Amino acid sequence: MCNNLMHNVDTVCTSSPSEAAAFIRDGRLAAFPTETVYGLGADVFDPNAVQRIFDAKERPPDNPLITHVADTDQVHTLARAIPSVARTLMDRFFPGPLTLILPRHSNVPEVVSAGLDTVGVRMPDHDLCQQFLSACDTPVSAPSANRSGRPSPTTWEAVYDDLNGRIDCILQGGRTNRGLESTVVDCTTERPTVLRAGAITLEALRATLPETTVEAESEVQARSPGTRHRHYAPDAQVRLVDDPEDATPDEQHAYIGLEPPAEPEAFGRVHICSDVDAYAHALFHFLRTSDASGCTAIYCQTVEPRGIGRALMDRMERAAGLR
Ligand code: TXA
Ligand code: MG
Numbered sequence: 001m002c003n004n005l006m007h008n009v010d011t012v013c014t015s016s017p018s019e020a021a022a023f024i025r026d027g028r029l030a031a032f033p034t035e036t037v038y039g040l041g042a043d044v045f046d047p048n049a050v051q052r053i054f055d056a057k058e059r060p061p062d063n064p065l066i067t068h069v070a071d072t073d074q075v076h077t078l079a080r081a082i083p084s085v086a087r088t089l090m091d092r093f094f095p096g097p098l099t100l101i102l103p104r105h106s107n108v109p110e111v112v113s114a115g116l117d118t119v120g121v122r123m124p125d126h127d128l129c130q131q132f133l134s135a136c137d138t139p140v141s142a143p144s145a146n147r148s149g150r151p152s153p154t155t156w157e158a159v160y161d162d163l164n165g166r167i168d169c170i171l172q173g174g175r176t177n178r179g180l181e182s183t184v185v186d187c188t189t190e191r192p193t194v195l196r197a198g199a200i201t202l203e204a205l206r207a208t209l210p211e212t213t214v215e216a217e218s219e220v221q222a223r224s225p226g227t228r229h230r231h232y233a234p235d236a237q238v239r240l241v242d243d244p245e246d247a248t249p250d251e252q253h254a255y256i257g258l259e260p261p262a263e264p265e266a267f268g269r270v271h272i273c274s275d276v277d278a279y280a281h282a283l284f285h286f287l288r289t290s291d292a293s294g295c296t297a298i299y300c301q302t303v304e305p306r307g308i309g310r311a312l313m314d315r316m317e318r319a320a321g322l323r
Pocket of ligand 2: 143144152
């Protein structure tokens with residue numbers, strides 16, 4: 001995979017946030033943990049470094065990046081204005097798994113936002129990540145650190161599997177504690193609008209700002225163009241089942257859900273989650289580890305699309321190619 005001349009970089013793995021940050025300050029790429037999934041970072045103000053993120057991931061150029069900040073002062077270097085709803089959400093949810101879409105400051109290179117007039121900003125709630133971001137001394141643009149189209153990485157080993165030889169550094173933290181990405185909220189519209197369901201639930205957003213809306217899929221594709229691309233797919237086929245009995249037992253089949261399938265011992269792998277949060281935490285990891293053990297199909301039990309279940313269903317439907 002990494003013998004390709006385009007991608008023959010030495011990838012340094014380190015548990016030192018300052019060592020990883022030195023790569024960012026040097027205009028190079030470093031992957032790092034957050035509370036949601038691992039990100040693949042570059043200095044937001046270095047367009048050549050940001051372009052390398054797209055090359056390493058084979059990411060479609062129309063899919064904008066989220067920029068990660070260490071403190072609220074950095075938000076002012078990225079956004080030309082901060083709407084009052086954004087201030088309210090920052091007060092309530094920063095640091096945390098929430099990305100705000102704000103009017104883009106002219107300092108921010110166009111490649112970061114795929115040509116859009118807006119910029120996505122978030123402040124992760126993760127100690128090692130915060131040490132890394134502080135040491136970078138610049139906001140860090142970072143999509144999830146997977147090859148484009150694959151499930152997002154929740155361990156540094158998953159980053160290594162996808163990007164070894166393509167990126168300069170991996171900051172080795174433990175497994176991420178949320179397992180699904182941040183919620184993306186557009187704050188440039190009249191009412192705050194959820195463009196991507198994620199770790200902060202719609203119910204929690206509405207408890208703070210009751211006028212929060214959810215954009216229809218067709219509108220999201222217009223306003224966040226990258227969302228139309230294939231996402232989160234393992235090599236195995238993903239099949240959604242409402243009823244666990246509908247999963248077909250086979251030693252090459254995997255199953256994940258809240259309730260067990262009919263003959264659990266006849267499946268190659270089975271993971272029963274204690275609740276929907278545990279399911280959200282486990283999904284991407286289970287998709288990847290099932291691929292690694294050679295499964296050909298992965299059955300996922302559906303959940304109610306409320307609370308974190310909304311984001312979980314979104315990811316499962318995309319992984320199954322239903323969206
Ligand atoms: O939890 C997360 O959000 C992780 C960690 C690493 O922070 N990042 C992540 O990035 O999931 P990525 O690139 O895989 O997804 C970014 C999402 C995409 O759906 C993209 O379209 C949207 O955010 N986005 C970013 N900037 C945007 C903008 N200016 N306008 C609309 N959507 C934007
Ligand atoms: Mg991603």
